[in-house]
Amino acid sequence: MMTLDPKIPSGPLETKWDRHRFGEKLVSPGNKRGMKIIVVGTGLAGASAASTLGQLGYHVECFCFQDSPRRAHSIAAQGGINAAKNYQDDGDSVARLFYDTIKGGDFRSREANVYRLAQVSMQIIDQCVALGVPFAREYGGQLANRSFGGVQVSRTFYCRGQTGQQLLLGAYSALSWQIERKQVTMHSRTEMLDLVVIDGHARGIVTRDLVSGKIDVHTAHAVVLATGGYSNIFYLSTNASGSNVTATYRAWKQGAAFANPCFTQIHPTAIPPSEEYQAKLTLMSESLRNDGRIWVPVSASDHRAPDRIPPSERDYFLERRYPRFGNLVPRDVASRAVKAVCDEGRGVGPGGHGVYLDFSDAIAQDGIDSIRERYGNLFEMYERITGEDAYRAPMRIYPAPHYTMGGLWVDYNLMSTIPGLFVIGEANFADHGANRLGASSLMQGLADGYFILPYTIGHYLATTKQGTVSLGDSAVRDVTEAVTRKIARLLQGKGRRTAASFHRALGRIMWNTCGMARTGQGLEEALREIPRLREEFWRDLTVPGSGESFNQELEYAGRVADFMEFAELLCHDALHREESCGAHFREEFQTADGEPLRDDARFAYVAAWEFRPDELPVLHREPLSFEFVKPASRNYQ
Numbered sequence: 001m002m003t004l005d006p007k008i009p010s011g012p013l014e015t016k017w018d019r020h021r022f023g024e025k026l027v028s029p030g031n032k033r034g035m036k037i038i039v040v041g042t043g044l045a046g047a048s049a050a051s052t053l054g055q056l057g058y059h060v061e062c063f064c065f066q067d068s069p070r071r072a073h074s075i076a077a078q079g080g081i082n083a084a085k086n087y088q089d090d091g092d093s094v095a096r097l098f099y100d101t102i103k104g105g106d107f108r109s110r111e112a113n114v115y116r117l118a119q120v121s122m123q124i125i126d127q128c129v130a131l132g133v134p135f136a137r138e139y140g141g142q143l144a145n146r147s148f149g150g151v152q153v154s155r156t157f158y159c160r161g162q163t164g165q166q167l168l169l170g171a172y173s174a175l176s177w178q179i180e181r182k183q184v185t186m187h188s189r190t191e192m193l194d195l196v197v198i199d200g201h202a203r204g205i206v207t208r209d210l211v212s213g214k215i216d217v218h219t220a221h222a223v224v225l226a227t228g229g230y231s232n233i234f235y236l237s238t239n240a241s242g243s244n245v246t247a248t249y250r251a252w253k254q255g256a257a258f259a260n261p262c263f264t265q266i267h268p269t270a271i272p273p274s275e276e277y278q279a280k281l282t283l284m285s286e287s288l289r290n291d292g293r294i295w296v297p298v299s300a301s302d303h304r305a306p307d308r309i310p311p312s313e314r315d316y317f318l319e320r321r322y323p324r325f326g327n328l329v330p331r332d333v334a335s336r337a338v339k340a341v342c343d344e345g346r347g348v349g350p351g352g353h354g355v356y357l358d359f360s361d362a363i364a365q366d367g368i369d370s371i372r373e374r375y376g377n378l379f380e381m382y383e384r385i386t387g388e389d390a391y392r393a394p395m396r397i398y399p400a401p402h403y404t405m406g407g408l409w410v411d412y413n414l415m416s417t418i419p420g421l422f423v424i425g426e427a428n429f430a431d432h433g434a435n436r437l438g439a440s441s442l443m444q445g446l447a448d449g450y451f452i453l454p455y456t457i458g459h460y461l462a463t464t465k466q467g468t469v470s471l472g473d474s475a476v477r478d479v480t481e482a483v484t485r486k487i488a489r490l491l492q493g494k495g496r497r498t499a500a501s502f503h504r505a506l507g508r509i510m511w512n513t514c515g516m517a518r519t520g521q522g523l524e525e526a527l528r529e530i531p532r533l534r535e536e537f538w539r540d541l542t543v544p545g546s547g548e549s550f551n552q553e554l555e556y557a558g559r560v561a562d563f564m565e566f567a568e569l570l571c572h573d574a575l576h577r578e579e580s581c582g583a584h585f586r587e588e589f590q591t592a593d594g595e596p597l598r599d600d601a602r603f604a605y606v607a608a609w610e611f612r613p614d615e616l617p618v619l620h621r622e623p624l625s626f627e628f629v630k631p632a633s634r635n636y637q
């Protein structure tokens, strides 16, 4: 029977983490040398964890499926990373970052975790500066800040529109140093396909070498998953094409609880899809909403070019509906408002799937050079994709799947319900509740990897007696055979349809029924359609090539197979949560003016799902208690 013990330290919020850390047992330097830790993932979470654990003296085996750790999806992050440094002297503090994040997540996250995140945010910036990350600076040399959605202070540190790239280069250089020192062994182009659990503890992983096709087992004293999010379940998303759910989904099937899978974020400002066969969507960073104004024509029948529409005939709908936060309302709020005006027939561009993001006022006020300096690479990217110059005409943007707040359930120590399996970064569910505020994922990934996991994993290792794992152990054999069988089954596919065609079909179901707006009826329909599609997948899939060589179709088919199963869990979660909160918008539960209607009496909990073979997933509830903030209805007006 699964039990959820969040292990939240008692006592005042402000001192929980310090007291907890002091109570943690340490591993002596000599003992660390004999301990091995597996880290799967080299994005900001994985690279920061692997390099720090290497520096601490553990031996780390690190894995990623790309050809280089440096190509992890984190490299795509654009707008910035939050920290409560209060450099602008505009009223920021740890308490305010904590409050903004709890409120932004619509009171569906743990207070203790979020407070710790806000505390640690300051160390992250110092660490990254020390690693040489070239943050933007003011004239006097101090680090510059800008604002992101859902807050009224400027606390976002940035490197133009390439913050993820620069942060990852910092973490990657730290990782490379540990590889050079032989503290970390790097396995690129190696995919984790299952978790090895022995006597109830995570003791290793089963991998496939994506070049040779060789299946291997790697054992360790603990396993860390830093494998990112699953937005690609919608097929089109702003994520890297390779982002997937396989590692966390397979860990779920081995006994790790999956928390809040239906909390998926749709970002308001992506370039609208342009054709049926495109493979991904491109984000236009939220930072653009600092200076860009969002509008549509007042009248649905107004098809004039944007510069021909006078201000009085434009509807700056975010500024109108949310005068306090204006264009900087949180993502869930902005996305729903964009969808609403497009549903009214006032959308612009092909199919009416778009609204304007207009910089003309900012250019008139600050000059084109100033706007270019802040966002130049984003404007360039927009022009390369659309052929339009956004300095002269407004950008067109539309919401797109972007981030997943759901993930494997972890306690305060970032350990899952399988002892020895730790989960960090976007792969866990921990800190963002039902909606993540902008610039807070990079903060969380680096907080987990540099400053939290390295302490908490030490306590686990210091207090857990472990024997050696034999590769002949029946648990190792069983899981390896299961992986081999699954690959063989995929390769038997000699049907007519590619994995991409099934992925597109699944994405359509998910977007229509479990996307920006959900209904009980739609979700029930999805729960009937998904098994039908899955059955067709196994009957009509074609996978060319063999399993003994580099075969990206095979890799992809395996990931789609997992999405096909995981989609049902996501819909079950969305169906059971009969309330609207954050990005989870159930149409049946809304206020008279179309805002989400939470039901704290029934749903103030984390929904953690347990896998049961051949049965429906079982729901476990972790009640959320709010001692320090009072849940209120989230008002950005």
Ligand SMILES: Cc1cc2nc3c(=O)[nH]c(=O)nc-3n(C[C@H](O)[C@H](O)[C@H](O)COP(=O)(O)OP(=O)(O)OC[C@H]3O[C@@H](n4cnc5c(N)ncnc54)[C@H](O)[C@@H]3O)c2cc1C
Pocket (backbone or CB within 6 Å): 040, 041, 042, 043, 044, 045, 046, 063, 064, 065, 066, 069, 071, 072, 073, 074, 075, 076, 077, 078, 079, 080, 081, 163, 164, 190, 191, 192, 193, 226, 227, 228, 229, 238, 239, 240, 243, 244, 246, 247, 283, 285, 402, 403, 424, 425, 426, 427, 438, 439, 440, 441, 442, 443, 445
């Ligand atoms: C376009 C875009 C812009 C963004 N901008 C911002 C921003 O400005 N600020 C912000 O805070 N957030 C931003 N985000 C969100 C943020 O980038 C991500 O949430 C974050 O980078 C996730 O980091 P991660 O380390 O958890 O995972 P990832 O960076 O996704 O890394 C996952 C790693 O796991 C590995 N992996 C996965 N599965 C397996 C497997 N089965 N076997 C082996 N390896 C595996 C991959 O190879 C990779 O190394 C943005 C997201 C997007 C899409």
